[in-house]
Amino acid sequence: MARWKFDQAVAWLAAILLPLLSGSAAALPASNMPRGVTEISREVYGLHMLIFWICVAIGVVVFSAMLYSIIRHRRSRGYKAAQFHESTTVEILWTIAPFVILVAMAIPATNTLIAMDDTSDPDMTIKITGYQWKWHYDYLDHKIDFFSTLSTPRSQIFNQEAKGENYLVEVDNEVVVPIDKKIVLLMTSNDVIHSWWVPELAVKRDALPGFINQVWTRIDEPGVYRGQCTELCGRDHGFMPVVVRAVEQAEFDKWVQRQKSGGQGQQVSQAGL
């Protein structure tokens, strides 16, 4: 039965991988990009899935042709080889067809990119500075600033006690922001290059020493959104998470008041939130 090995392997792979890709099996761990909580993040998710399905469709066509050939055109079945080796028509066709598909992908991608690039008229601005290995947040409109460092205890990292639910993606001081406000984030660094990423916001931008990058976000839903530094920045690169807490405007105002009365530059307890 050796001749069926390849087909069996393909069927086996498909049976295992397709449910994973569709994300329909609830028991599986997270396996796809989150839809996120901003208009932009949902557009990005839509683009991601669009390109993914186009690739799947192309893959199905090409690999099916190949599989058909593997099954039917084998010498062990006595199949005699044809001797054709070119066809200008076919070759022009399969040069133009992918080009058309690419244009169809490029148009929505360009529109989303233009929207992402528009950092004009922000409601508030936060300057984010990367350090080895922590983040510093400076609320330029509110005169609040603080450092945010990993709060997972070392005993959990070194396996001396059980790991908590938010192992490695929890911090002492969360970035609290209001929902439904256009927030511009200014990124820079104090030492090496870092990169600030929160998947649910579809925001990732490098923090470069000596330069300032700008991105913006407008969060729809209250919640806690977690991310990490994504540019290798030295020994503890894996240990400088980002935690964003999005709250209603009124709650945000209260938080700002508490920050100001709690002493310049230092964050007070999160207990009230």
Added chain:
Amino acid sequence: MSAVPHDDHHHEQHPYWIKRWLFTTNHKDIGTLYLWFAMIMFFVGGAMAMIIRTELFQPGLQFVDPQFFNSMTTLHALVMIFGVIMPAFTGLANWLVPMMVGAPDMALPRMNNWSFWILPFAFAMLLSTLFMEGGAPAGGWTMYPPLSLQTGAAFPFLIFSIHFLGLASIMGAINVIATILNMRAPGMSLMKMPLFVWTWLITAYLIIAVMPVLAGAVTMMLTDKFFGTSFFNAAGGGDPVLFQHIFWFFGHPEVYILILPSFGVISSIVPTFSRKPLFGYSSMVYATASIAFLSFIVWAHHMFTVGMPLGGLLFFMFATMLIAVPTGVKVFNWVATMWRGSLTFETPMLFAIAFIVLFSIGGFSGLMLAIVPADFQYQDTYFVVAHFHYVLVPGSVFAILAAVYYWLPKWTGHMYNESLGKWHFWLSAIFVNLTFFPMHFVGLAGMPRRIPDYALQFADYKMLISVGAFGFGLAQLLFLYIVVQTIRGGERATSQVWDGARGLEWTLPSPPPYHTFETAPVVK
């Protein structure tokens, strides 16, 4: 014609041991040296991957310090790129290009010897950094400043080993070009050359074009560190992103240096086992040339998140997407070659088919990565790790394995053990997917690359990936065994070896005499 072996036996005399291997200028011996060097470094780089996967088997820090972990990811990449894939392809070129174009040897045999013997010294220097104060380089193989400037005593050794590796590659490339352009047999016009020769000719030009750019970038970093310049230091008027632009101007053509010869290998193997000529020979040549050209104008897609102007992002997105067109042409041509062929599935063909499928999957994720808004989510995650391992492991490495199985009977005069070869293929094909496919999922779900420890949501997949990696690593020991077994003996190979094979190398006996084509064959 004095092509009868009996008249020629004095040419078979060659020196032994040190004199043969250290001083050799014979293209076959140098090809063998390159291939064995690549094999040894494959296990060195593989051992580093095993250390990485052992630490990542479970969340928490168990075995290694994060700094050492970073050194492992850095050296694993440098070893696999400069110590395995590039030398393996150069070894194949040394063995095959003269035999395929009907030349007696490479055009510049003495330089050929040099270009190989630089490699062991360069790698001894690079690997010696593991024992230096401050540890081995840990800033990633991409060496972005300012981080890589924090490297300790190892820093100048890293820079100089890169210089030597670049030198060795450039010398090898000059030799390939000189051989192909000057030493083809009468009648072999450029458009009659085997595709392996074509892809290597284009690869060699890429090497000559971009290796000096890498040398320039690392030299600028060296002077930043020791001589007070500020090319990449914003405080002195420089720009750290400048390094990334220069590096990737090298780096993107470099990834095609790592894949184009594979296209040549696959274009040799698929027609043989389909018993049918390659479909669209000339469009294959044009597609390869187009890919090489495009490789020079897409570099910034490696750095979409550094903060480029909108126009820049759009240009690099469109240019990158265009690469899908010539790459698609190649895949379609291979499938069309198989279509209505008379297929058999010996080990080289199995690896070639797996190459076409799995390289295409790497191509699909590459297309996804080109879409800038989505790339912001993928950049520097395991999705990228999955992407480039798909094009490099079941891509380049599978092509090299396919090439070894395909030409080993020619080189040694013995057939390899077919059933062991098939075992090697199936174990490799299953474990390579178990290793790299789930990386797409953890990357999309939000796991950054180059971290020694991770959040609990990734734990299930990470364990699966590690199991796959251990299996893939072990399966390669079987390959080593098969190669040694074939060299030591086995069924005699005919000169034709494969009934569907075409090309000048199959007109020679297996194994070929030490010197071949002293009288040039005539190609009609």
